[in-house]
Amino acid sequence: MDKHEAQRTLTDLMARFTGYVGKRLPQDVLDRLAELRRGEDSPLARVVYDSMFENLEAADRLDRPCCQDTGVIQYFVSAGAGFPLLGRLEEILRDAVRQATREAPLRHNAVETFVEKNTGDNTGVRVPWIHWDIVPDSDEAVVEVYMAGGGCSLPGAAKVLMPSAGYEGVVRFVFDVITSYGVNACPPLLVGVGVSTSVETAAVLSKKAILRPLGTRSPKPQAAEMELLLEKGLNEVGLGPQGLSGNASVLGVHIESSARHPSTIGVGVSVGCWAHRRGTIRIAPDLSYEILSHKEAAL
Ligand code: SF4
Structure with a gap:
């Protein structure tokens, strides 16, 4: 695969993963919500937890975000110094957000500060927010996606x-x-x-x-x-x-x-919040990947 094709492949993967994170909660959050539901005595609290699970089931079935506020997208990247697309990763993540906004879809949540205009594609100055940790002697990248809702x-x-x-x-x-x-x-x-x-x-x-x-x-x-x-x-x-x-x-x-x-x-x-949209993906140098945060995730 040449560099351009690899860039397109990774952009598409990150767009699909970003959209996925908006629709399905990580397994540890689902397990904790179920545990808290079991620990409630109050009928009202139980009904509210039940409505959360019904909402999650509907989001999964309809392939739609589980909360209308899909947030500002934040990526926390632990990138190996030898990851082949390291120099292009910022551009890849920005393009992935644009693609996910169209395809997932994601709500338009990026308002350019002082200009006070919604950019319409969830990108803007320093958005998506990207936090970098460079890992020496590694050629893979681990990306955490977080949807920072209002x-x-x-x-x-x-x-x-x-x-x-x-x-x-x-x-x-x-x-x-x-x-x-x-x-x-x-x-x-x-x-x-x-x-x-x-x-x-x-x-x-x-x-x-x-x-x-x-x-x-x-x-x-x-x-x-x-x-x-x-x-x-x-x-x-x-x-x-x-x-x-x-x-x-x-x-x-x-x-x-x-x-x-x-x-x-x-x-x-x-x-x-209860709809804690967090996802972790590990990407190998050949762009094969493993989703660490969600069980049996299919992109
Ligand atoms: S706090 Fe969380 S669940 Fe509530 S509206 Fe915001 S993103 Fe959605």
Whole structure:
């Protein structure tokens, strides 16, 4: 396959995968929603969960997005330094978004800032948003697709705390954000927390936290314990599905951190909603692929 043909093939693959992610939730999210449905006593909460599953079944059957807000497309790319199409990947992902917008279809969600015009194809300045990690000594690429819907992005916040605020300050910040704005994001919520030096590093880590599969824990024991305590505390708030009250508020809480400046505690919060459209695909140098996030996915 020459470079042009390879570029076309990968564009088509990423367009189909991006559209697929908008229609079907990853297996870990489906499993957690089913678990939360089983744990509800309130008839209203059960009905809301049942309507979520009916909605997902209809989206699958009709091959349509499972939420009308298909978001701004964000790609988190871990690209091997030897991946053959590395230099063309940005163009490929932009073209894939245009194709997915036509074919999936995706709602037109890219408004050019200050110009205040919808571009009509879900691309624009720095959209799709692409975050790069270059992996040395690798020739494959792993791409995470995330649909950043308006509602689930609204509770996002980041702040640099005074060092005296300590980890209690991190917990207070998370609770303030979720209890003030969490219902904008169609609970149960996946809460990502980044702890770092400054606002942008904490914010990026908080987004990476919600890309981690449910059921995983931070490898740092103190952070893993904080994940559990935050989950317990937020569930006691009892937001319930769609914020209509119930036994659970969250799908989970994930924390990602970096080493940080001794004088600051940067904390970021990113939120995913019940329709957590996240997908992971691994692409080999010959463009064969494996979908890691969804069971038995057929593109
Ligand atoms: S918060 Fe999620 S489920 Fe609710 S409208 Fe936005 S994308 Fe859809």
